């Protein structure tokens with residue numbers, strides 16, 4: 189009997205950021221037990237002593253079924269499955285640390301959203317290289333960590349090439365107000381999650397510039413067209429990209445300053461107005477869209493796909509173009525048909 193044939197009831201959550209902590213809480217609500225594995229022993233001790241992860245999820249008390257564990261070997265030996273919730277650019281290093289102690293058949297649920305800079309690999313490809321042979325799933329969709337932690341109704345998607353694995357992982361997290369749908373389109377789910385953060389920076393910048401809701405709707409819709417084009421070139425199911433992990437997450441992230449990516453876009457515009465550059469605070473909450481502006485567009489260029497909004501965000505965050513001129517360049521693109529057909 190393989191591990192995924194029996195219920196996954198013990199979940200090791202690698203990475204104790206806002207999302208890892210919220211997922212551990214979601215697992216507990218689903219009747220599972222969770223071990224949060226932060227990077228440092230000190231952080232594990234603090235979480236265990238305070239019964240919170242105050243720096244990442246302020247005001248949220250951990251349920252009894254969630255504990256912190258500093259030693260990844262102990263956590264993975266205990267676990268039925270692991271959720272990988274580090275930022276995308278830390279995924280390879282985090283998996284390398286797990287490699288000597290990760291059981292060869294342990295199911296892994298990737299919870300980061302991004303494309304690796306340099307290699308241009310999706311998270312499932314990075315994890316397959318760093319921890320070969322393990323059954324892989326991805327959990328994605330519109331889900332602010334704070335809202336999940338507070339048990340506000342949320343729907344996500346769990347994708348795996350094996351439907352049985354997707355269903356097992358979904359069951360490990362499902363509760364009355366946390367509803368995972370399943371999918372076998374791992375590729376589509378990963379592309380949507382990685383690219384939406386870049387478009388969210390554009391929407392935040394538009395808000396910071398004082399533009400209106402017309403602009404936001406245009407950016408979301410044309411951003412989705414870019415993401416769908418990338419998905420089509422890479423072989424994703426187009427329906428996935430209008431589902432929870434595509435349009436769903438794009439809508440959420442592009443609509444609120446609660447999104448770190450959207451908020452960073454607002455900060456970019458404010459900084460531009462004051463004639464200075466903006467960058468995410470070192471050691472602060474992860475802003476995936478900044479690095480992913482580069483890695484997602486690099487992937488698109490490799491596949492011969494145009495992503496003008498994502499390219500504009502990349503040019504601005506790389507300091508190659510001012511926000512004003514990036515917007516003018518977007519608006520001055522030749523008139524064209526809305527759809528390919």
Ligand SMILES: NC(=O)c1ccc[n+]([C@@H]2O[C@H](COP(=O)([O-])OP(=O)(O)OC[C@H]3O[C@@H](n4cnc5c(N)ncnc54)[C@H](O)[C@@H]3O)[C@@H](O)[C@H]2O)c1
Nearest residue numbers: 204205206207208274275276278282300301332333473474
């Ligand atoms: N916060 C959310 O609402 C949310 C929701 C869905 C998905 N996500 C995704 O989850 C991922 C993590 O985001 P987050 O919000 O938890 O980030 P966060 O900014 O709250 O915390 C990041 C955490 O990762 C840890 N970390 C960094 N490098 C590490 C390494 N090499 N090994 C282990 N841990 C490391 C940091 O110590 C920190 O605790 C991102 O890809 C993000 O897009 C976040």
Ligand SMILES: O=P(O)(O)OC[C@H](O)CO
Nearest residue numbers: 329330331332447448449
């Ligand atoms: O705060 P953001 O922009 O990283 O978005 C968090 C989640 O990805 C929303 O689904």
